[in-house]
Amino acid sequence: MSTELLINVTPQETRIALVENGVLQEVFIERTRRLGLVGNIYQGRVSRVLPGMEAAFVDIGLDRAAFLHASDLRDLHKDDTPPSTETPAPQPIGALLKEGQHLLVQVVKDPLGTKGARLTTHLTVPSRYLVLVPGGSSIGVSTRIEDEDERERLRSMVEELVASICDEQHGFIVRTVAEGVQPEALRRDMYYLRTLWQTVRERAGSAVHGERVYSDLPLMLRVLRDLASHEVDKIRVDSRENLAIVNDFAARYVPDMASRIEHYAGERPIFDLYGVEDEIQKALERKVQLKSGGHVVFDQTEAMTTVDVNTGAFVGHRNLEETILKTNLEAAQAVARQLRLRNLGGIIIIDFIDMRDDEHKHQVMRALEKALERDHARTQVLEVSSLGLVEMTRKRTRESLEHVLCEPCPTCTGRGSLKTSETVCYELFREILREARQFEAREVLVLASQSVVDRLLDEESASLAELQEFINRPVRLQVEGLYTQEQFDVVPL
Missing domain, CATH: 3.30.230.10 (Ribosomal Protein S5; domain 2)
Incomplete structure (x- = not known):
């Protein structure tokens, strides 16, 4: 297997791609304005102890207080007690920590979404x-x-x-x-x-x-330290200045890799040459197409990630069971790759196409486990459940690719859907009735998006006329170009 590390460096960010046999497997991104914190050690101060959660919040100088669970807390008084052959009972966190106490802590998880960093005292x-x-x-x-x-x-x-x-x-x-x-x-x-x-x-x-x-090493050197092994055939750096840094680090700490490091001086961007940019764009989409014609759909939520496998356009050549098996085997490879590429962590539920044959289930599970063997993150996979679902976990220490590169849609606020113009029109009618009953006005002004106003003047024109007759006052419509489809205002005049 041919394995290459591609290092793309600009003043704003560092991006590293792990390519195996010409196919992108993992991508690492670190931006100058938002460097990763995992591995950093801080002098922290306990800001709040939460006995009900067996945890504490620790101030380490970030915008949000970091989280320290009792399970990640080394007994700070252990060295003062004589050794015992009995397993000591776990002490409540209130007996180990006090507000205002100083302690040395290490970041094990970057801040994710609205959650602060996760800490440990096991350095x-x-x-x-x-x-x-x-x-x-x-x-x-x-x-x-x-x-x-x-x-x-x-x-x-x-x-x-x-x-x-x-x-x-x-x-x-x-x-x-x-x-x-x-x-x-x-x-x-x-x-x-x-x-x-x-x-x-x-x-x-x-x-x-x-x-x-x-502080742990910057991303470029950290990946060289952790991922560069005898399996990596080539490390290509597109920056001459950073090539010198990589060469110096390799000579001191990874001397066997020094001969495999080279400068990429091509006119075409290195990520374009290997198709990495296109693969990153595809990794931000919900649907992943399989070569057979089937597809896999990824839905990432705060609690878990769900993966749905479908046959799609694949109709097979022999019988239904063989078609399902072939699709599931192909999907197992695709899912394992996408988990690495998208850096999805936490609880993951995979809904393979239902299989009746126990041997087919066994083959799909072995294919998934084998594909996950090359994943550097720790994974745990359970057998197919009674509902036909595969439950697994993947260790999460940093934001997923989607969270690094994207933000919630300001129009739908991350829901992924919008109310139809028909729904908004009926909400608007109810609001007009409320305003007409509450205020004495000559007329009612409606401010709404273009799509809603168009519907009021077309499909809902008869309903709007009935409403005007019912409230006994005219309704004037005005388009607001900055309004989303769900936004509207009703103003009595």
């Missing part, structure tokens, strides 16, 4: 191959490394390095890209993380609340 600092867990004691290995011998080799190496390098207690997590690396690479990472954490602690010691004491 982590990542590098290329390792993740430092300050104050931790365990050594973990990424579950994506499946070979047990390799897992044990990595765990043993890290344990030896911790004993020789770290002069205080820390835990470490071995990342997926560490598979097959030599001890020297892990040693460099551990020295780097130890020094970095010492710097963070020094900054935190003198920081005031709301001050950032650690």
Whole structure:
């Protein structure tokens, strides 16, 4: 499989596309005016404790207070108590936090919609191959490394390095890209993380609340650190200035990738050359066409995302069951790709076309799970429910592509539909009656959109005449070009 990372940089934003076999799989966007916060560490101050929710709001210097749940709160008094073999009962958040208390917190989710950032006190600092867990004691290995011998080799190496390098207690997590690396690479990472954490602690010691004491790398370098692996064949950067930054970072932290980085100097924009712009536009649409003629419809709401699979124009060649199976198998691949591309997270409900054959259901589920294996976000998929639905979750840490690039429609305010002109006319008639009964006036002036006025003068002209006769006063119509179809005003004169 051919895999390429395309990096498009302008002063306003950085965009990175992950392309596999010429097909866009993921896109990352970071704008200068709205940088991501995930991974940043702040000196926070508890502004409000909510015992009923087992949570607290913490001021970290943002417009909205950030949210800290009790499950994300490390017991700050744990080190003062003697060790016990019994599992301690969870303490209420009121016993752990007080309003005005200062604590070091890390952002695990960017602000999403009307919600503030999500925080944790379980701090982590990542590098290329390792993740430092300050104050931790365990050594973990990424579950994506499946070979047990390799897992044990990595765990043993890290344990030896911790004993020789770290002069205080820390835990470490071995990342997926560490598979097959030599001890020297892990040693460099551990020295780097130890020094970095010492710097963070020094900054935190003198920081005031709301001050950032650690920032994760910018998007361009973060993607290079996290996604660049032996599977990536080429990294193309369209900015000569940023090419130097990428090369310098690669030489220091990802030396095996240095030879695969190149400058794109073509006249045609790099995203146009690979068709990325068109794919981004398609990812903002509800309907995704399948090659067979079927289609998949995505509806994103605040609570969850629903995915509906339809045969559409595909009529098949053999029988109904085979037609349904082929459509569902194709849809499973498309859904997995679109979840990555659109960066949809949280609860996701997939309504595949109903299948009677249990073997067909099994094939579709395996196809979906296999397609999700390449997803860098953590996913969990349940079996087909009794209603024929597939429930799954996908970890969400940043805004979806739609929320980054779009805003709610000012006309429908995000509903996705408008009242018909007929409905508005009948609402208008009721309002005229209210105004006529409440006020003594010579006439009534109606201000409305062009479509509503046209309907009042055409299809509803007889009804309007009856209404004028009933209230015994004329109704004058006036078009307001700035009004939406749902807006109108009734003014007694």
